[in-house]
Amino acid sequence: MILRNIEPILCTRLATVVPAVVLLGPRQVGKTTLARKIAADWPGGAVYLDMERPADRRRLDDADAYLRAQNGKLVVIDEIQRAPGLFEVLRGIIDDRRAAGERFGHFLLLGSAALELMRQSSETLAGRVAYLEIGPIDILEAGTASLDAQTLWLRGGFPESLLAQGDGPSLDWRRDFIRSYLERDVPMFAPRMPVQALGRLWTMLAHQQGGLLNQARLAAGLGVSAPTVTRYTDLMVDLQLVRRLAPWSGNVGKRLVKAPKVYVRDSGIVHALLDLETWNDVLGHPVAGPSYEGFVIENLIQCAGPRWRPYFYRTHDGAEIDLLLERGGQPEIAIEVKKSSAPTLDKGFGMACDDLKVLQRYVVYPGEETYPVRHGTQAIGLAALARQMQDA
Template sequence: MEDTLLPRHLRAELLDSLRSTRVVNIIGPRQVGKTTLVRELLDVGRFITLDDENVLAAMEADPSGQIEALVSEANDVPLIIDEAQRSKRLALAIKRIVDERRRMGQFILTGSSNVFTNAHVADSLAGRVQTLTMLPLSGAEVQRKGPARILDWASRTPEPLLRDLPKPEPVSRNGYIQELLAGGYPEIRNLPDRSRQRRYRDYVDTIVERDVADLIKVRKSDAMRRLIDQIAARTANELNVQEMGSIIGVQRPTIETYLDVLTKLSLMSRLPAWTSGEAGRDIRQPKVHLVDTGIVAALRNLTSESFLADANPAALGGVLETFVHNELLKSLPHQQSHWRLYHWRHQRGREIDILAETNRTIVGFEMKASSNVDLNDFRHLQWFRTDGPGSAWNVIGIVVYLGDRPLTFGSKLFALPLSSFWSFAAD
């Protein structure tokens, strides 16, 4: 565990939300640091946890009475309710309170899934609840740096310049691999290799046994567990639901339900396909990414030896792609513009790992699991923006590689070291 608390970039957004909304709802995977953020970094509020079975039983028996009493006891500081998703009756009780009281920052809820899943309650609380998603530590948070504002830099007009990008620190290939293997869970990432992998596997078991059960009744928990293993094996690949169902031995609707639950628990995300509108030319299946490469490595039993020079290069490429996807996902709230992430694949085999889109600008990211890069690595990005569906867009192409120097390969084409994601100064 870290000697001192690592900075969480969500803190500023949380403080701003407390000033502007009545209920702040922080969702994210178990053990990413939600409770630490609200208890130790904010150091305000009255705290209860629904992981305590007695507290949960009292809340379910008389939610309105319990909430009224706790709010009165809290006075003018927020009432913090941890593991809020465990109560089925909490959301309506909170709605009644905030309907009557207009003060901002009345509640902070934390949990692995959104307590406001009831459509009626969610609609009636529109404008009164701010939901924030907290994910595992980013590379920038681990290195105590500011959010990765690579998208802001890439979209500068008339075009981005390397001199405006912070100089990234040199990292060896092995150093990068260790970062991918460690993952972003604060209490797990610094453990010795075997202990870390065991903890990550136990973590996944806990999610299946506890968090999934809060959302649905799973008749075959072993099927859910095997599904997660299959997602880990296919991270950064297109999602074939039919194939997964055949391998695991359950029907397609069940697989779809399980995938929805894992998405709600922020254990995985589906990266949609970007489409050009040219009928029949774009492949439209989403890609799947697990939330953390430490979990991927543990479930696939990947170690440093798995990425030696004579090992399968595809394994490192997929893990690197998931790592970059997750870094970009964590960085989105901190960009000036609103960005959406996609992937793209053409029926003739051309593909781009990740596309970030805002207005009429696209930033395309390709991965190179090597310390060397050349112009051939940009061939899909170049075709996309000159002869392909990006020709009507402002397209910037970036190859992320395991070297140590930012390089330019022509107008709006750049090779950036992975360490660029933790090169920006702290705010």
Template sequence: MIDRAIITRVKENLTFFPIVSIIGPRQVGKTTLAKQLSGQLSKPTLYLDLELATDAQKLEDAQTYLQQNTSKCVILDEIQRMPHLFPLLRALVDQQREPARFVLLGSSSPDLIRESSESLAGRISYIELMPFSWPEVMFSGTMAMHWLKGGFPEAFLAPRLILTFRWLSSFVQTYIERDIRALGYELSGPILNKLLSMIAHINSSILNVSDLARSLGVSQPTVNRYLDLLEGSFVIHRLPPYFANVSKRLVKSPKLYLRDSGLLHQLAQVISYDVLLGHPVVGASWEGYVIEQTRRVVGTEWSFYYYRTAAGAEIDLLLIAPNGKKIAIEIKLSNAPTVSKGFYQSIADINPDYSFIVIPDGDSYPKADGLWVCNLTEFLIVRLPTIYSN
């Protein structure tokens, strides 16, 4: 059993919110986490899997059934299968408002489950559970293997690489195509597969929707719709640009990333660490990996941006902590990195509170002007928490 970092936050929110929703892709351990919680709450729990016909049948008269179990914390798994329950849950919570009434598990973001954000506002807390982060598995494997395989439990824990990538290939076909369609969205399988393959090869690049549309032979609105669905399904992330009050022309389009590095490598047909190190996607893959690991550690309360001028000066990742601190991050695959003039120019533009060059696993040491070279592990488990606490 690999402990998940979010469990403390889930338990804390259950002491205050009537409804806590754990959202994330399939196969990341939402059900395991919810069942683990069952023995740790102050009230008994009732677990219902809405993909099982027997459990779904119990909710044919959902109002009567749920009103008979008001003393329990009801866990509803795969809630996106029954979005019509949201208004009922709101009414039941309003009749008896107390913490830990319901735990909802879903494989889609609240943007895709339209009714949830509208019906349950003020009553629900959303917590994102993604594949294993590096700090969660650092005692169960190497960073190289975590980067290569990604963090989906079945992929990361597979005994052989061939099984890892067979699982990831199956995930693309079954989860992305079937589950998005199950929400009522009509998709073209061939177009979606081609789009994913294209995203893998432009990973970490500035998004150009018109180029994607032209290559796919579809309209720009169609490409944007597909990107919205992929982002809402936790597959991709569009990193927005940071706009500052500087007298320079700035790039205004987002950068595009596949969130799980294993999924990226499967789509790019990179199935070994040696192949990865010599593959054209390696630098972009490492950049995306660092950004995603940072997201998994700090959560959704931090703001994520990149900064780039029209002249090419750039900060790979600009973080803004909940306390307002700005952190500028240059991401380098080399353990002996050189710093570009453009990074220093961007630092002068932004004037961040902290500046780092994040490397894989070398020694951490200071450079001039408050800039630190820092390995990823130390950055995630020491530096970021310290910045937030200050």
């Protein structure tokens, strides 16, 4: 089993910070595996309940009585968004245990619809719950398991895809994953949303990986209205399958691009949506550069963690930064992504860094050597910069 970097953070939150933790992440990303591992080692024991299993739902017919009977144990509830009525029950139990001096480590809640689950839980568990996000396996986690960056980029970070016995079985798994989301999850979260149209949008976003969100163009391609495209995109973002990367919008006296950039978050899903099975298939396709850019950006955001706010920067006169990381309201790190093994920088990147007075400047490329290039920038490999971000 691949060790997940979020595990010690999750254990610390449960043991010393809050009574409950909500662990958010798309299906099949490893939430259940991690939760079962933590539960197996939890002092006092643990109970695991899956809200997709009828037998487990029946155990919660009298949820208050059942959950109170598990006092002293960690209760793991998987796919919690299927049982929104539990949040009110959990609030009462947590408050009673707090009054008795039992403050930490009661509940671990797993879910795959981030915005909806946060809305449900925040209404009843405010001040009682922490939120953590687990994404697909990142470059540092893959490295500890001796998996190379090329395989991670090709297959993506979902464990079953990454660890498959060959590129063909990996692609088959990702195709099934896409079909499962469209046939099972979309009807659950948005029963009136046409599945075929959402699948076409997903594929269109893969073709336009890293492009500016143009709702009118997408709407024309789908034969729907722009507000409908917004609803479709909102759902994909909520399910943590798509990222809307916001433009930085501070006052620098420049005309700034205001539309967000849109990425399918997992590179393996990008390749599956476009029927790209092998390394050569990817390299021979126009999406190769944008796919690598999205792969790097998603890994760096995940490794940087919630302390940093991610943006991109683009002006109408050509100054651009692929990934801008801000902390404390101040842009601190500028990152350009180049698929070339000998990267060169455009003048626009230096102009953008000067506009924002950013001193930490990097160009990420598929190599391992770190060396200086133009505009005060360091060329650096993805794993090396991800490690710096995680330690920052």
